[in-house]
Amino acid sequence: MTQATAVAEAPANDLALTPELADAVVGTWAEDTETAYFIAPDRILDVLAHLRDAQGYDLLSNLTCIDYQGYGGKLRADVSERLDVVYHLYSTRRGGGSVALHVRVPADDTVPSATSVYPGANLQEREVYDLFGVKFDGHPNLRRILLWDGFNGHPMRKDWHEAYYEEDAKPFRSRHPKGEYAFHEDKLPWAKNTTYPAGWDPDSWQEAVAYVPVSQAPQHENQPHLDTESIVVNLGPHHPSTHGVFRMLTRVEGETILALEPEMGYLHRNHEKIGERNTWLMNMPFTDRLDYLNSMSNNWAYALAVEKLAGIEVPERAEYLRVIMAEFTRIVNHTWSIGFILNDLGALQTPALYAIEEREMILDMFEAVSGARMMCNYMRFGGVVRDLPEGWREQAAYLANDRLPRALDELDRLLTENEILKARGRGVGYLAVEDLIALSVTGPMIRAGGLAYDIRKAEPYGIYDRFDFDIPTLPNSDIYDRYYIRLLEAMESVRILQQALRDMPEGETLGGRGGYTLRAPEGEVYGRLEAPKGELGFYLASDGKTQPWRYHVRSPSYINLNALGPMSVGYKVADAIVILGAIDIVLGEVDR
Amino acid sequence: MFGTGLLKGLGVTLKHALDTFEDDRESVPDRYKGSLELGNNRRVIQQPIDQEGLLTIQYPEEKRLLPERFRYIPMLIWDSEKQEDRCTACGICAKVCPPQCIWIVRDSDENGKPVTRCSEFYIDAAVCMSCSFCVEFCPFDAIKMNHDYELAVYDRYPQLVYDMEELTVPLEYYAALWPTQYEEEQARRKQEEEEKRKQEEEKAAKAAARAAAKSAAAAEKPAAGAPKRSAAELQALAKERAAQRQAQAAEGGGDDDAAAAKRARMEDLKRRAQERARQRKQDSGQ
Numbered sequence: 112m113t114q115a116t117a118v119a120e121a122p123a124n125d126l127a128l129t130p131e132l133a134d135a136v137v138g139t140w141a142e143d144t145e146t147a148y149f150i151a152p153d154r155i156l157d158v159l160a161h162l163r164d165a166q167g168y169d170l171l172s173n174l175t176c177i178d179y180q181g182y183g184g185k186l187r188a189d190v191s192e193r194l195d196v197v198y199h200l201y202s203t204r205r206g207g208g209s210v211a212l213h214v215r216v217p218a219d220d221t222v223p224s225a226t227s228v229y230p231g232a233n234l235q236e237r238e239v240y241d242l243f244g245v246k247f248d249g250h251p252n253l254r255r256i257l258l259w260d261g262f263n264g265h266p267m268r269k270d271w272h273e274a275y276y277e278e279d280a281k282p283f284r285s286r287h288p289k290g291e292y293a294f295h296e297d298k299l300p301w302a303k304n305t306t307y308p309a310g311w312d313p314d315s316w317q318e319a320v321a322y323v324p325v326s327q328a329p330q331h332e333n334q335p336h337l338d339t340e341s342i343v344v345n346l347g348p349h350h351p352s353t354h355g356v357f358r359m360l361t362r363v364e365g366e367t368i369l370a371l372e373p374e375m376g377y378l379h380r381n382h383e384k385i386g387e388r389n390t391w392l393m394n395m396p397f398t399d400r401l402d403y404l405n406s407m408s409n410n411w412a413y414a415l416a417v418e419k420l421a422g423i424e425v426p427e428r429a430e431y432l433r434v435i436m437a438e439f440t441r442i443v444n445h446t447w448s449i450g451f452i453l454n455d456l457g458a459l460q461t462p463a464l465y466a467i468e469e470r471e472m473i474l475d476m477f478e479a480v481s482g483a484r485m486m487c488n489y490m491r492f493g494g495v496v497r498d499l500p501e502g503w504r505e506q507a508a509y510l511a512n513d514r515l516p517r518a519l520d521e522l523d524r525l526l527t528e529n530e531i532l533k534a535r536g537r538g539v540g541y542l543a544v545e546d547l548i549a550l551s552v553t554g555p556m557i558r559a560g561g562l563a564y565d566i567r568k569a570e571p572y573g574i575y576d577r578f579d580f581d582i583p584t585l586p587n588s589d590i591y592d593r594y595y596i597r598l599l600e601a602m603e604s605v606r607i608l609q610q611a612l613r614d615m616p617e618g619e620t621l622g623g624r625g626g627y628t629l630r631a632p633e634g635e636v637y638g639r640l641e642a643p644k645g646e647l648g649f650y651l652a653s654d655g656k657t658q659p660w661r662y663h664v665r666s667p668s669y670i671n672l673n674a675l676g677p678m679s680v681g682y683k684v685a686d687a688i689v690i691l692g693a694i695d696i697v698l699g700e701v702d703r
Numbered sequence: 704m705f706g707t708g709l710l711k712g713l714g715v716t717l718k719h720a721l722d723t724f725e726d727d728r729e730s731v732p733d734r735y736k737g738s739l740e741l742g743n744n745r746r747v748i749q750q751p752i753d754q755e756g757l758l759t760i761q762y763p764e765e766k767r768l769l770p771e772r773f774r775y776i777p778m779l780i781w782d783s784e785k786q787e788d789r790c791t792a793c794g795i796c797a798k799v800c801p802p803q804c805i806w807i808v809r810d811s812d813e814n815g816k817p818v819t820r821c822s823e824f825y826i827d828a829a830v831c832m833s834c835s836f837c838v839e840f841c842p843f844d845a846i847k848m849n850h851d852y853e854l855a856v857y858d859r860y861p862q863l864v865y866d867m868e869e870l871t872v873p874l875e876y877y878a879a880l881w882p883t884q885y886e887e888e889q890a891r892r893k894q895e896e897e898e899k900r901k902q903e904e905e906k907a908a909k910a911a912a913r914a915a916a917k918s919a920a921a922a923e924k925p926a927a928g929a930p931k932r933s934a935a936e937l938q939a940l941a942k943e944r945a946a947q948r949q950a951q952a953a954e955g956g957g958d959d960d961a962a963a964a965k966r967a968r969m970e971d972l973k974r975r976a977q978e979r980a981r982q983r984k985q986d987s988g989q
Contacts (some may be wrong), residue, residue: 283803287794290808393801396834461716473751482774488834496839500772506752525715528708627799627840687705
């Protein structure tokens with residue numbers, strides 16, 4: 112650790128802490144990064160509560176951890192405690208940048224759980240516990256989340272090696288010039304690739320279903336005059352309504368949900384560990400696979416973070432191209448999402464197919480420019496990889512000015528006034544917007560609750576400050592509004608597209624630096640943007656090498672699931688399906 | 704009034720149904736407009752951006768028209784003009800490959816000295832993520848993205864592990880798939896070659912001037928020894944040597960040996976796959 116600066120000199124005043132809390136800040140990290148404050152582990156809850164109540168930092172956006180074992184950088188070489196839990200707080204009322212707090216603890220130590228201040232820390236703390244082994248004191252349900260109980264070790268620790276472990280860093284030396292390559296099948300003879308924690312017996316293990324979930328207590332007491340019994344029902348993991356491989360562990364009484372716990376990790380591939388082996392650029396195509404409906408946004412978010420870290424400039428034309436691609440992506444995502452909300456409501460296929468008809472056209476456009484419909488891999492550090500092919504801009508302008516507005520209006524006519532949709536959607540899945548923010552929910556869900564919080568306006572990135580567009584909001588915070596807000600946002604995206612396609616200048620599309628040999632300077636960065644599903648952030652730490660030291664994805668799908676349980680309690684099973692659909696998750700991003 | 708929303712929505716679906724019906728009755732339905740007839744019911748369909756109605760394509764008889772930039776699995780370019788592989792075994796593609804699915808054996812001459820040519824080049828297509836970084840960073844335009852996406856086979860290997868023979872395509876094939884990019888690239892290559900030639904000419908001219916000056920000096924001082932070879936002579940010698948090397952590589956370097964080694968490796972891969980299949984059968988039998 113860089114020596115804890117004396118409190119008097121430490122910019123504790125920036126945090127505007129009360130005198131009682133001033134001693135909570137034990138140091139700062141300012142040499143190589145945006146200012147970040149070290150907080151004494153036992154004081155973190157006080158600081159969080161103060162920042163939330165007195166300074167309006169109401170959104171705990173990101174919570175993750177770094178393992179400093181074997182850290183190779185210079186500036187942080189003398190870090191003594193091994194694990195470092197990182198918090199990023201934002202204010203949804205004021206907008207603007209973040210406050211970054213660090214709590215540093217030795218391995219296997221405990222940290223007070225932030226769930227009492229920010230209930231949204233729930234899933235993120237469970238993830239840190241699962242992948243790093245940090246225990247959170249006072250967490251209501253501290254179980255593994257992405258991995259199962261029989262998993263040996265905490266994989267994001269630097270000394271944990273995967274079954275296919277070859278080297279710490281790519282490129283692997285074996286591939287060239289000797290051309291050695293070992294097939295995974297050869298390395299792992301069948302059935303010998305599993306280890307269990309000490310003293311853990313797979314045969315006697317049974318998943319506990321009796322735990323009562325968690326973040327929400329049953330609201331509905333058993334009626335004393337009725338002899339009823341609640342039962343546990345698994346919705347999923349293999350069911351089309353879960354939009355992938357996802358399980359909702361529910362306690363139901365009749366058709367009414369008393370408690371609901373999301374269970375995930377079926378698609379977990381430890382994306383972040385792969386990301387730490389990869390060179391900086393190699394991660395770009397991997398981000399496509401996170402939220403595979405929105406690869407352009409994912410690319411951009413990652414590029415944005417790395418550009419911030421390495422100070423790379425983006426040419427004008429590339430900025431416009433990024434906006435165009437991201438807004439097309441938003442339309443793709445929102446029409447898709449609308450279609451499948453309707454699917455979940457039982458309006459099987461017709462609205463979905465109408466909704467995604469335009470998606471085909473947009474994906475064809477993506478394919479023409481980037482070479483792939485979904486795994487676009489289009490952006491690079493310092494721009495985009497290729498300029499537009501001939502005729503693309505005219506076609507895109509036709510889409511934006513003519514076809515898409517028409518199609519969205521048609522969707523509007525088809526669905527918005529529909530009485531059945533209103534009957535099923537009005538008042539269902541209600542959660543007050545304050546609760547949603549406390550649960551770290553971002554994106555269309557909070558805008559459907561009446562809060563106009565959109566990172567494109569709150570902390571503009573790229574060139575969004577140049578466009579004339581509105582942040583639509585709706586007041587009711589139910590699934591009908593969550594459907595309708597997406598339609599309205601898609602219409603705003605069309606407006607942005609029209610302006611961007613009109614104003615885009617000629618010129619360079621890729622700045623000079625940032626190729627495959629990029630070495631990002633030592634430091635850490637949190638870059639975020641408004642992805643169609645919410646705030647997509649990349650938290651990166653570099654020790655100056657060709658690989659990221661830490662590569663963390665703050666994925667909106669995953670964190671928005673915090674609200675699934677609280678929103679579903681008290682409604683029927685059939686409603687829970689739609690409530691999940693209206694959160695709009697993609698399992699590639701949830702499980703990572 | 705209750706029900707107006709429903710009726711409005713039903714109106715939209717009715718319009719869609721009528722449009723589709725109308726379209727189907729036309730002699731050339733909308734989705735066949737601008738498509739390429741291959742005979743025998745086979746077509747390549749292009750979806751115009753302003754197309755309305757149904758978009759179903761009857762694969763595999765009908766296929767989509769792929770855009771030029773479509774990327775699938777890489778291919779290696781055989782330069783048919785120069786009759787050589789463009790690949791120089793520099794290994795950049797293997798280094799930038801995110802899933803590390805490319806592996807290359809660099810060839811060496813009879814003295815064991817590495818040469819700019821690969822003896823083996825493999826891509827594990829089951830691992831390849833079609834990101835096209837290898838293409839982007841290849842300094843010799845030697846690796847490009849193929850459009851052929853019908854790769855399904857029964858076993859992962861050896862079938863999905865492509866060796867050099869399977870990966871190599873002639874330059875004309877690439878030119879047909881990627882016409883725009885090919886044109887740009889050829890223009891660039893030509894220009895580069897032109898520049899290189901010019902530089903060499905300049906160098907030669909300078910060398911000649913120096914030699915002339917020297918020989919003039921030597922004429923003044925005859926005791927300085929034998930005059931050096933002229934630039935033209937040097938060039939001729941270099942050419943001769945290059946030709947010798949090539950001839951040596953053709954015979955002594957043993958193309959046959961390399962081919963045999965490749966065959967042996969493929970046999971080995973096959974054998975291992977069979978063994979594994981047998982083992983799997985046994986395991987499942989127990």
